[in-house]
Amino acid sequence: MQVQTDNLSPEEEIKRICREVVARVRPDEAERREVKALTEFVIARLNEKAEEQGVEARAISVGSTARNTWVSGEADLDIFILFPPDLSEEDLKEQGLALAKSVVSGRYEERYASHPYIHAYLGAHEVDLVPCFAVKDAASLKSAVDRTPFHNEYVAERVRGLEEEVLLLKRFLKCRGIYGSEQRRKGFSGYLCELLILKYSSFVGLLKNASRWRFGERIEIEGRGKYKDRDRNKEKEKDALVVIDPVDPNRNVAAVVSLDSFCRLIDAARDFLACPDASFFSLPSEAPAKAKAKAKAKAKAKEEREMSRAEFLKCVEERGTEFVMVLFEAPAVVEDVLFPQLRKAEASVARLLQREEFEVFRSDISVAVSAAGEKAFLVFELLVWQLPRVKKHLGPPVTSKHHAEQFKKKYIKLRIENGRYVVEVPRKYTDAVELLKNELGTCGLGKDVRGAVERGYEVLRNEEIKFFPGVGSFFKKYFG
Amino acid sequence: MQVQTDNLSPEEEIKRICREVVARVRPDEAERREVKALTEFVIARLNEKAEEQGVEARAISVGSTARNTWVSGEADLDIFILFPPDLSEEDLKEQGLALAKSVVSGRYEERYASHPYIHAYLGAHEVDLVPCFAVKDAASLKSAVDRTPFHNEYVAERVRGLEEEVLLLKRFLKCRGIYGSEQRRKGFSGYLCELLILKYSSFVGLLKNASRWRFGERIEIEGRGKYKDRDRNKEKEKDALVVIDPVDPNRNVAAVVSLDSFCRLIDAARDFLACPDASFFSLPSEAPAKAKAKAKAKAKAKEEREMSRAEFLKCVEERGTEFVMVLFEAPAVVEDVLFPQLRKAEASVARLLQREEFEVFRSDISVAVSAAGEKAFLVFELLVWQLPRVKKHLGPPVTSKHHAEQFKKKYIKLRIENGRYVVEVPRKYTDAVELLKNELGTCGLGKDVRGAVERGYEVLRNEEIKFFPGVGSFFKKYFG
Numbered sequence: 011m012q013v014q015t016d017n018l019s020p021e022e023e024i025k026r027i028c029r030e031v032v033a034r035v036r037p038d039e040a041e042r043r044e045v046k047a048l049t050e051f052v053i054a055r056l057n058e059k060a061e062e063q064g065v066e067a068r069a070i071s072v073g074s075t076a077r078n079t080w081v082s083g084e085a086d087l088d089i090f091i092l093f094p095p096d097l098s099e100e101d102l103k104e105q106g107l108a109l110a111k112s113v114v115s116g117r118y119e120e121r122y123a124s125h126p127y128i129h130a131y132l133g134a135h136e137v138d139l140v141p142c143f144a145v146k147d148a149a150s151l152k153s154a155v156d157r158t159p160f161h162n163e164y165v166a167e168r169v170r171g172l173e174e175e176v177l178l179l180k181r182f183l184k185c186r187g188i189y190g191s192e193q194r195r196k197g198f199s200g201y202l203c204e205l206l207i208l209k210y211s212s213f214v215g216l217l218k219n220a221s222r223w224r225f226g227e228r229i230e231i232e233g234r235g236k237y238k239d240r241d242r243n244k245e246k247e248k249d250a251l252v253v254i255d256p257v258d259p260n261r262n263v264a265a266v267v268s269l270d271s272f273c274r275l276i277d278a279a280r281d282f283l284a285c286p287d288a289s290f291f292s293l294p295s296e297a298p299a300k301a302k303a304k305a306k307a308k309a310k311a312k313e314e315r316e317m318s319r320a321e322f323l324k325c326v327e328e329r330g331t332e333f334v335m336v337l338f339e340a341p342a343v344v345e346d347v348l349f350p351q352l353r354k355a356e357a358s359v360a361r362l363l364q365r366e367e368f369e370v371f372r373s374d375i376s377v378a379v380s381a382a383g384e385k386a387f388l389v390f391e392l393l394v395w396q397l398p399r400v401k402k403h404l405g406p407p408v409t410s411k412h413h414a415e416q417f418k419k420k421y422i423k424l425r426i427e428n429g430r431y432v433v434e435v436p437r438k439y440t441d442a443v444e445l446l447k448n449e450l451g452t453c454g455l456g457k458d459v460r461g462a463v464e465r466g467y468e469v470l471r472n473e474e475i476k477f478f479p480g481v482g483s484f485f486k487k488y489f490g
Numbered sequence: 491m492q493v494q495t496d497n498l499s500p501e502e503e504i505k506r507i508c509r510e511v512v513a514r515v516r517p518d519e520a521e522r523r524e525v526k527a528l529t530e531f532v533i534a535r536l537n538e539k540a541e542e543q544g545v546e547a548r549a550i551s552v553g554s555t556a557r558n559t560w561v562s563g564e565a566d567l568d569i570f571i572l573f574p575p576d577l578s579e580e581d582l583k584e585q586g587l588a589l590a591k592s593v594v595s596g597r598y599e600e601r602y603a604s605h606p607y608i609h610a611y612l613g614a615h616e617v618d619l620v621p622c623f624a625v626k627d628a629a630s631l632k633s634a635v636d637r638t639p640f641h642n643e644y645v646a647e648r649v650r651g652l653e654e655e656v657l658l659l660k661r662f663l664k665c666r667g668i669y670g671s672e673q674r675r676k677g678f679s680g681y682l683c684e685l686l687i688l689k690y691s692s693f694v695g696l697l698k699n700a701s702r703w704r705f706g707e708r709i710e711i712e713g714r715g716k717y718k719d720r721d722r723n724k725e726k727e728k729d730a731l732v733v734i735d736p737v738d739p740n741r742n743v744a745a746v747v748s749l750d751s752f753c754r755l756i757d758a759a760r761d762f763l764a765c766p767d768a769s770f771f772s773l774p775s776e777a778p779a780k781a782k783a784k785a786k787a788k789a790k791a792k793e794e795r796e797m798s799r800a801e802f803l804k805c806v807e808e809r810g811t812e813f814v815m816v817l818f819e820a821p822a823v824v825e826d827v828l829f830p831q832l833r834k835a836e837a838s839v840a841r842l843l844q845r846e847e848f849e850v851f852r853s854d855i856s857v858a859v860s861a862a863g864e865k866a867f868l869v870f871e872l873l874v875w876q877l878p879r880v881k882k883h884l885g886p887p888v889t890s891k892h893h894a895e896q897f898k899k900k901y902i903k904l905r906i907e908n909g910r911y912v913v914e915v916p917r918k919y920t921d922a923v924e925l926l927k928n929e930l931g932t933c934g935l936g937k938d939v940r941g942a943v944e945r946g947y948e949v950l951r952n953e954e955i956k957f958f959p960g961v962g963s964f965f966k967k968y969f970g
Contacts, residue, residue, distance in 0.1 A: 398809055402851060408757055
């Protein structure tokens with residue numbers, strides 16, 4: 011089943027593909043020079059201004075541009091401004107932002123991680139200017155971003171010579187939709203990619219290992235980490251992957267990686283090793299690498315087009331299921347805040363539906379921009395959406411004297427089934443849409459989603475579902 | 491809420507009701523004389539004939555007529571014919587049946603328990619003539635019926651003076667439909683009733699205790715029994731009630747009592763103690779004890795009439811559920827063989843329905859006589875009887891490399907959900923009736939039910955369900 015060229019062995023074919031991909035995604039000399047020049051310019055300006063302002067601060071370059079592990083065309087600069095650790099948080103914020111703003115001339119935004127930073131646009135590049143404390147070691151953090159300079163220090167020299175392997179991994183993950191640690195994606199961060207390459211020495215070495223990973227796989231580069239898996243019984247689920255941070259043995263660098271992202275890497279690793287093909291490194295929106303170009307171009311055209319309402323309704327008809335969309339205005343919060351709340355709402359609404367015996371086949375969430383602004387939505391595909399009026403209400407075991415007596419006071423016509431009292435009651439909601447129209451507020455929604463829902467929401471079924479831009483591509487991805 | 495007469499206390503009211511019931515159900519002097527005379531006559535004839543035939547055998551009276559614990563009008567004689575324990579099974583059978591037959595003149599049948607016996611009709615009475623071995627003690631049984639003479643010996647003298655209490659209990663249980671150890675009923679046998687009265691000294695004493703029974707309640711009259719509860723994990727369910735046989739510590743006299751019968755006694759005990767009323771001792775088909783007679787008579791008339799097809803369809807319409815009947819000729823076996831097989835079939839078919847995602851709300855079984863002979867049927871009331879074409883098929887965890895590879899060879903379009911591969915496949919049966927029409931044979935059916943089903947069966951829904959005599963009363967009881 012292996013797609014080979016010129017009768018190469020699978021190993022040789024993989025090498026050939028990787029060479030091709032690296033040639034495409036590695037920044038060329040001109041890009042590297044440009045990024046280096048820009049970085050040095052910003053750092054020099056910052057240090058100059060610090061001196062002018064009499065502020066004790068020092069700028070350093072961190073992240074992928076500092077380590078030559080950025081993918082061509084995606085060079086975003088991370089400049090950290092280190093302040094003395096005995097500075098107050100207040101002063102750090104004030105002095106840090108003032109210093110950062112003093113060097114940016116064009117468009118910029120103030121953003122917030124654990125504390126505020128400046129996100130600026132410099133020509134074709136975006137630059138994060140992040141004030142932090144120059145703590146002694148990663149164990150003495152004053153804020154989460156203080157760890158970054160240590161990450162940089164750890165990776166920078168060790169990754170030298172392995173940059174191309176990191177690029178291959180980042181590209182491979184990006185094409186699977188699992189590169190990046192944003193909440194929307196819950197994939198693999200750039201730093202995590204670098205650590206995985208350090209651990210396994212090469213992209214292919216990582217794939218070979220990943221294809222045999224087990225749930226909760228634990229990876230330690232620097233001796234034994236102290237990090238303990240989160241308890242399965244607690245609210246958060248157990249980590250799918252544990253990669254001990256070499257600069258902080260109490261931290262799991264892969265904590266954000268979802269079970270699905272973890273599985274998708276394992277799955278793709280096996281697929282690629284079994285049938286190496288350049289298409290593994292093509293984004294859906296890009297031209298296919300070579301060959302089969304005509305068929306692929308046609309497929310691509312279809313893929314790029316959003317699914318139409320008519321196509322969606324044909325799918326629904328074929329499946330025979332009921333699609334229910336809960337639609338509301340997206341609350342004005344960043345995606346990393348919004349997406350966990352949408353996932354929480356999805357799970358809670360699914361539980362409500364199941365509890366009321368409406369069988370959920372599948373569900374998903376997303377955000378898209380309608381004419382009326384940004385909209386968030388939950389979609390539930392139901393196996394059962396209408397139910398008989400009669401409902402079984404389970405009472406206590408007959409042998410529980412006290413509870414039995416209470417229950418019998420409340421209900422007249424009861425019977426005994428498997429040792430318990432059972433009573434038949436009228437079902438409050440015989441239709442799933444009615445249930446959601448009336449009871450959505452009883453679900454566990456995040457603070458911002460609750461606020462948005464309280465301002466109003468719609469529950470739409472099948473042909474009522476609105477196809478504003480983004481909804482079609484959501485369903486195209488859903489039906490795969 | 492207590493229905494009292496003449497301001498009696500609940501205790502006095504209970505005594506009054508019990509006195510009334512005893513007066514009704516206790517055999518009068520004439521009946522007792524008649525039964526005694528008949529018993530002595532049969533025993534004398536048997537012993538005579540044995541001597542004539544040169545057979546070493548001795549007849550004794552056992553059961554309720556031997557202990558004065560039969561309910562008036564229900565005197566069935568149990569005469570056991572004891573043979574020497576060194577006789578062969580063959581000879582016992584041959585000599586026993588010959589001897590029994592030699593004393594019956596009218597109508598009789600050969601029946602089988604652990605070995606054959608004669609069931610004869612003598613005037614208004616039915617008589618069982620049961621050959622058995624006169625073993626030394628209950629631990630040296632040669633057949634299950636050999637135990638009966640020991641039961642008789644144990645109870646006969648101990649129960650003297652408590653006969654009325656036994657009668658009350660038997661009547662109380664009969665009116666709940668839980669008197670008798672037949673498989674159809676799985677209730678309390680006469681011997682069990684006597685033991686319970688011996689244990690608690692009175693009917694009311696038993697009720698007070700039963701109202702506090704727990705699952706697996708263990709009752710021992712003669713010291714510590716050796717009987718161990720059946721293992722919950724084995725095929726058979728754990729005994730709801732354990733009453734150690736005083737003549738055989740390895741035996742649970744209440745083994746046949748179902749969880750439902752057990753619970754119904756507990757439930758009724760609490761009800762009667764809380765609101766003592768003579769109606770607890772009235773069978774549905776009998777005239778009400780007193781008062782409220784007019785309303786009750788009207789209710790009774792309705793109750794006695796079978797539910798009509800139109801009434802049934804109105805109930806179905808109101809509930810909104812789907813009734814599915816599996817109908818076939820009852821196999822020619824006794825009820826004690828048939829009913830466990832029907833229950834087994836019911837459970838197995840319900841599992842099939844649930845496995846295919848058709849939600850079973852409730853089910854029951856019965857036997858009734860149609861114009862075309864005796865019919866057996868299973869009835870399933872469904873919450874969900876039609877499903878979309880699409881079905882989810884769960885694959886292995888992504889991390890199970892070998893199974894994952896096998897699964898991916900088999901299916902093209904799969905996705906990952908909660909760490910497992912998932913594929914959507916067409917549902918084979920989108921209708922529950924179609925499922926049963928085609929797949930009933932795959933269910934676990936008893937030998938005789940399987941044979942009957944293989945000879946042909948119908949699957950009928952709602953308005954298709956046939957209302958031959960017995961079906962109406964089945965549904966009347968079902969809808970309570």
